[in-house]
Amino acid sequence: MTISLSSNIGRIVMLNRWSDDFAAYHRYIDHAVHDVAYVCTPNAAAALRASRIAHIEQLSEFDDEDALHAAVRACRSALDGIDRLVALSEFELMAAARLHNSFSIPGDLPDAVVRFHDKAVMKHAIAAAGLRVPRFAALENLTSPDAEPINTTRFPLIAKPRTGAASVGVRRVDTEAQFNALLPTLPLVECECEEYIEGTIYHVDGFVVDRAFVIARASRYINTCLEFARGKPLGSVMLDPGPLNDALLAFADPSLRALALVNGPFHLEIIRGPDALYFLEIGARMGRGRSLSCFAICTVLTCSPCGSRSGQVTRHVSRSKYERRSPHRRCARGRFLMLPETVGKVFIDAQSPKGIAALCETVLPKQNHVFNGAGGYDTILARFRYRGGTEHEIAAAIxxxxRDSRFTLAKVATLATFKRNLARPEFAVKPSILASHKALRLL
Structure with missing residues (x-):
């Protein structure tokens, strides 16, 4: 993706929590032309690679919004004003909206962002537009005096934070007794519950300009984000053109209109239930888990300068009616596979699979990395990226x-012994110290 910003957008503040290649902003914004300041954690600041950075403010964490406002105020002083503020993480979208409001920076305000941030609000908007959503309720409403009893709702239920991401805090509840035991432990105003819909989960990623698709691509998850949070692999495969692909894109179009997305990226998740497609949730951002990099490698998207009168967009995309056809080539399929942390283990080595033509990138942790359960989608056992000609080719490659990946791991308690003995010729690696971890058990 190549974006040329208008020259009158000269002073940009980036909110960056990422310490991997998601922090490669220099690939997309010309730091020699624009004055770019960053608000980062220390690890995220170390990941920046731009040759010229106007200013950096470091925070220990982004959760302290008073400190965040003070950091942006310091950036405004250093830049002599702010023309744009950019936040790409789900966890900073609402804070960025409040910063737009506080500092009079152009951009989405809280009343717009909440439709893409609060799961109860977004589902109300989708249901009001006549689209299918799982039956749902804000937990605070379930405890009101005039609320219907929970036994009128079908189980299983999914209980989740209304503004969460990456399946953090999401729970499946199978019985009324389980629900009644869970309810007192939850912050009711911050949570919702919804009917569990059995079916495959798909996602549609894309970009809209003036409420119209510039690009939209539908993909199928292998396993779910919730299963990934519980220790199973998570994969994604772009769909081939066809009826299912078109049905998902046709569902996405009115969903975005119901939520009044005018300009920007989106990541929409849809359940294909036994009887119909159901809205799951949406973010006004690109998907995580390497969705963005996979989207970019399979789609050439070049936007004209912001502020130009033509607003023309050149794109080479697939043959869906929602995407303009390229006369020169067929768009590749792709997506990713992520293997979750092995909490309590230490990464020693890996044997990457050989002979998989569609596998184009493998990312592994640093040697001796300790998996502590805080890796999320970022610091995990392994991630793989794929590019191929068909949906079947990508799925087979995943x-x-x-089947073929192997990992050598150590228990945290045995790492020190391992490192002490590693140089001794008589030392033999024992199964009690190291284990060969196979990545199977996909389904």
């Missing part, structure tokens, strides 16, 4: 990767 299954082959799971």
């Amino acid at each position: 299954h082959a990767t799971l």
Whole structure:
């Protein structure tokens, strides 16, 4: 993706929590032309690679919004004003909206962002537009005096934070007794519950300009984000053109209109239930878990300068009616596979699979990295990226990767012994110290 910003957008503040290649802003914004300041954690600041950075403010964390406002105020002073403030993480979208409001920076304000941030609000908007959503309720409403009893709702239920991401805090509840035991432990005003819909989960990623698709691509999850949070691999495969692909894009179009997305990226998740498609949730951002990098490698998207009168967009995309056809080539399929942390283990080594033509990138942790359960989608056992000609080719490559990958791990308690003895020729690696971890058990 190549974006040329208008020259009158000269002073930009980036809120960056990422310490991997998601922090490669220099690939997309010309730091020699624009004055770019960053608000980062220390690890995120170390990941920046731009040759010229106007100013950096470091925070220990982004959760302290008073400190965040003070950091942006310091950036405004250093830049002599702010023309744009950019936040790409789900966790900073609402804070960025409040910063737009506080500092009079152009951009989405809280009343717009809440439709893409609060799961109860977004589902109300989708249901009001006549689109299918799982039956849902804000937990605070379930405890009101005039609320219907929970036994009128079908189980299982999914209980989740209304403004969460990455399946953090999401729970499946199978019985009324389980629900009644869970309810007192939850902050009711911050949570919702929804009917569990059995079916495959898909996602549609794309970009809209003036409420119209510039690009939209539908993909199928292998396993779910919730299963990934519980220790199973998570994969994604772009769909081939066809009826299902078109049905998902046709569902996405009115969903975005119901939520009044005018300009920007989106990541929409949809359940294909036994009887119909159901809205799951949406973010006004690109998907995580390497969705963005996979989207970019399979789609050439070049936007004209912001502020130009033509607003023309050149794109080479697939043959869906929602995407303009390229006369020169067929768009590739792709997506990713992520293997979750092995909490309590230490990464020693890996044997990457050989002979998988569609596998184009493998990312592994640093040697001796300790998996502590805080890796999320970022610091995990392994991630793989794929590019191929068909949906079947990508799916087969993902299954082959799971079958053939091998990892050597140590228990945290045995790492010190391992490192002390590693140089001794008589030392033999024992199964009690190291284990060969196979990445199978996809389904």
